[in-house]
Amino acid sequence: MVYKWDVAIPELTGDELRSAYIYLPESYNADPQKRYPVLYMFDGHNVFFDSDATYGKCWGMKEYMDNTDTQMIIAAIECNHSPDNGRLREYSPFTFRDSKFGKIQGFGKKTMDWMVHSFKKEIDSQFRTMPEREHTYIAGSSMGGLMSLYAVLEYNHIFSKAAALSPSLWTAPVRIINLIKHAKLQPNTIIYMDYGSQELHFHANMTKQFGKITASLLERRILLTSRIVPGGTHSEASWEKQIPFFMNTLLYEQ
Numbered sequence: 406m407v408y409k410w411d412v413a414i415p416e417l418t419g420d421e422l423r424s425a426y427i428y429l430p431e432s433y434n435a436d437p438q439k440r441y442p443v444l445y446m447f448d449g450h451n452v453f454f455d456s457d458a459t460y461g462k463c464w465g466m467k468e469y470m471d472n473t474d475t476q477m478i479i480a481a482i483e484c485n486h487s488p489d490n491g492r493l494r495e496y497s498p499f500t501f502r503d504s505k506f507g508k509i510q511g512f513g514k515k516t517m518d519w520m521v522h523s524f525k526k527e528i529d530s531q532f533r534t535m536p537e538r539e540h541t542y543i544a545g546s547s548m549g550g551l552m553s554l555y556a557v558l559e560y561n562h563i564f565s566k567a568a569a570l571s572p573s574l575w576t577a578p579v580r581i582i583n584l585i586k587h588a589k590l591q592p593n594t595i596i597y598m599d600y601g602s603q604e605l606h607f608h609a610n611m612t613k614q615f616g617k618i619t620a621s622l623l624e625r626r627i628l629l630t631s632r633i634v635p636g637g638t639h640s641e642a643s644w645e646k647q648i649p650f651f652m653n654t655l656l657y658e659q
Contacts, residue, residue, distance in 0.1 A: 601637025
């Protein structure tokens, strides 16, 4: 079951509404005493429905969850679609400059503060979640993948696990490595991170940067799955194929 409703993020876009989504396992109504871990996801409009997806193809998370009977709630929020680089700004932990986009003021901290203090609070109050850190995960792709990596490092007291698919490491690789080095990490932090072999050429030195950041995560003794996806592209169709890989990482031994 997927439910959809409108929310506003006053700290970012005032009264402007965007969609929120929640997936509930089929067992949710059948067993009113059961509680569930929660996976928070970025770009919520691309997670469940082709009809809502930016390019007409979603991740297919509902079908995967139903077919595998995975006992988890998924809460997802739509991105900012403003043509003035709204998504880049909200999903950028750091301010950066780019030859194509110019200067992007990073509002990633504001986005995460809202997600932690408002959205998560609402989800925990309205649904039968397991709100503790060990049962709270986060995932996304591209800029959402970067934000997932940022979230599990900077908000490690909230999120114990993250899946960062094709994360936009090119935006600020030095600052990302510094964040990894200085993050206050609790034991058993788990990260899945990948990059498609067919997208490595999109940004200069991407293979090198991916390797450096993988090494930095390992140096912090993070339990890491790091992959170069054979034939992987920067698309929802490719990320859908990675669902079994990252879900196995997030739920290993559970």
